[in-house]
Amino acid sequence: MTKEYDYLIVGAGLYGSAFAYKANRMGKKCLVIDKRPHTGGNIFCETVVDIRVHTYGPHIFHTSNKQVWDFVNTLVGFNHFILSPIANYK
Numbered sequence: 011m012t013k014e015y016d017y018l019i020v021g022a023g024l025y026g027s028a029f030a031y032k033a034n035r036m037g038k039k040c041l042v043i044d045k046r047p048h049t050g051g052n053i054f055c056e057t058v059v060d061i062r063v064h065t066y067g068p069h070i071f072h073t074s075n076k077q078v079w080d081f082v083n084t085l086v087g088f089n090h091f092i093l094s095p096i097a098n099y100k
């Protein structure tokens with residue numbers, strides 16, 4: 011009997027998706043399941059009347075690791091966003 015999958019991945023969020031992607035590139039066959047009706051986990055976005063809505067709250071991607079930055083840029087495009095919090099002190 012031949013096996014259908016090398017990995018069963020529970021959760022299609024960043025972790026499960028990245029693992030499946032990398033494993034697949036290494037020739038492994040993955041089955042990814044999720045209890046939600048979409049991929050992306052907590053970073054999932056949907057369009058509501060032409061507006062991009064961060065369904066589970068806003069997410070900002072940040073890393074100082076060039077290898078990580080180069081990797082994610084092979085997969086998705088990013089909006090240029092600068093976090094500029096303002097604090098009043100005394």
Ligand SMILES: Cc1cc2nc3c(=O)[nH]c(=O)nc-3n(C[C@H](O)[C@H](O)[C@H](O)COP(=O)(O)OP(=O)(O)OC[C@H]3O[C@@H](n4cnc5c(N)ncnc54)[C@H](O)[C@@H]3O)c2cc1C
Nearest residue numbers: 021022023024025026044045046051052066067068069070
């Ligand atoms: C409001 C909010 C804002 C955030 N902002 C940032 C940010 O700005 N920058 C940042 O780096 N991080 C942020 N985070 C954290 C970020 O969401 C997580 O680091 C990242 O999304 C985690 O990815 P993950 O794949 O580990 O988990 P998740 O994205 O949670 O994905 C897990 C998936 O597994 C599924 N799942 C779980 N249990 C089961 C089960 N038993 N059966 C089937 N499916 C299951 C879930 O439905 C989910 O889709 C934020 C989190 C929240 C909630």
